[in-house]
Amino acid sequence: MSDLPKTTNQYVLKSQKGFESLEIEKDVQIPEVGDYECLVQIQAVSINYRDLVISKGQYPFPVKLPVVPCSDGAGNILAIGKKVTEFEVGDKVCTLFNQLHQAGPINMRIMASGLGGAIDGTLRQYAVFPEHGLVAAPTNISPTEAGTLSCAPLTAWNALYGLESKGLKPGQTVLTQGTGGVSIAAVQFAVAAGANVIATTSSDEKCEMLKKLGAKRTINYKTTPNWGEVAKSISPDKEGVDHVVEIGGPNTMEQSMKAIKPEGVITVIGFVGGAGAEKQPSTLDTLTHMCTVRGVLVGSKAQFQDMNRAIDAGNIHPVVDKTFDFEQAQEAYQYQWDQKHVGKVVIQLGRLQ
Structure with missing residues (x-):
């Protein structure tokens, strides 16, 4: 042509x-x-x-x-x-x-x-x-x-649904970190699925924005450095959260471990908090916390199509x-x-x- x-x-x-x-x-x-x-x-x-x-x-x-x-x-x-x-x-x-x-x-x-x-x-x-x-x-x-x-949204979708045996279910609790693209998409998808969202962020102003997106509870991690323990204490059954969308990396993993419930899933998708930390959990911590830790690199075309159907259906x-x-x-x-x-x-x- x-x-x-x-x-x-x-x-x-x-x-x-x-x-x-x-x-x-x-x-x-x-x-x-x-x-x-x-x-x-x-x-x-x-x-x-x-x-x-x-x-x-x-x-x-x-x-x-x-x-x-x-x-x-x-x-x-x-x-x-x-x-x-x-x-x-x-x-x-x-x-x-x-x-x-x-x-x-x-x-x-x-x-x-x-x-x-x-x-x-x-x-x-x-x-x-x-x-x-x-x-x-x-x-x-x-x-x-x-x-x-x-x-970002496809990564969030994979974090919540990519591990089929442990995919997000209505009524479960998701912990997100910050207000970047992955975290906000995870909040939106979790809310649309009927899950409870606990969202951490760096300011009270951003906390209010996350609540408008549907987060049930928010935590300012600047003023609450032990946010993982707090997230566990405010989870519905006080046993911890079912999913953590881990975007911070080594500097936030310790608190993510403290937030997760037994048999929960921590999905590691980034390292915006830096690639190294003086203190970070070891592989043994997955045993002591009885959780699954998985890394993901975005997602597949099939997952993309599933996500887009959900975006259409929920007008997200x-x-x-x-x-x-x-x-x-x-x-x-x-x-x-x-x-x-x-x-x-x-x-x-x-x-x-």
């Missing part, structure tokens, strides 16, 4: 010296659409903590340089290959974080298909993706909101804190790094419909 774009503007991370390593490349040739591929006009890209630490050389997984950054994207399909069966031109889609993670357990091959790290990501105006690397967007939300789903809207223009990517990175956000930070590209 002659009216399709032939080139794209895109950001490229050529080194890992900080946010100044983000450079715009203009008029980059768009590859031909293969039989099983789709050309997508990317309308919104959200930033994750992962993107920030990749640019600073602090990401613990392999990164290919130079790389187009970011994993999260939403947009319109402009063209499809002749053997594509799942999508049509005009469909609204989201990108899959690990392009090869279709269903089931993760493996090393899948981990080598992460957008914005191992392979080129979403911070560009147009891109060609394989059919299996896209997911139909929920119908109830805007492109800006859909652009937040690929990493991701929380977007602030949007930036395409040319303001470095500013958007810095804004999130300074932890000024509550929810997701989004970079908008092109015309939103």
Whole structure:
């Protein structure tokens, strides 16, 4: 089709010296659409903590340089290959974080298909993706909101439902940490499922925001450093919480262990509190607390589709804190790094419909 774009503007991370390593490349040739591929006009890209630490050389997984950054994207399909069966031109889609993670357990091959790290990501105006690397967007939300789903909400969904034998059930209690994208999504999904939420955060103002999202109880961890013990004491049966969405890492794991009930699940999804700590639990603590501790790397396409059905059914809207223009990517990175956000930070590209 002659009216399709032939080139794209895109950001490229050529080194890992900080946010100044983000450079715009203009008029980059768009590859031909293969039989099983789709050309997508990317309308919104959200930033994750992962993107920030990749640019600073602090990401613990392999990164290919130079790389187009970011994993999260939403947009319109402009063209499809002749053997594509799942999508049509005009469909609204989201990108899959690990392009090869279709269903089931993760493996090393899948981990080598992460957008914005191992392979080129979403911070560009147009891109060609394989059919299996896209997911139909929920119908109830805007492109800006859909652009937040690929990493943080899907990680939260996996944390709550990924371990099938211990998936979240109505009436159970979930403990979340902070007001970043994963934590807020976990609050929303847990509330929609009929669970009780105890949410920790750093200020009384943020406590009020979390209550508006449906958290039954909130704890200011700045003024209550023993928040794990407090969470256990205010859980419905005072035995502890069923799920902890652990985003802090080594510096918060001790309190998470104190909060969890026997046979509960702590899902480790990040290390925003730092990668090291003077004192942190050992593997023996999983025995003394009789709990399951699991790490997750986002989620599969099948889980993404399940999550999107829940978003549609419950009319759940991701929380977007602030949007930036395409040319303001470095500013958007810095804004999130300074932890000024509550929810997701989004970079908008092109015309939103």
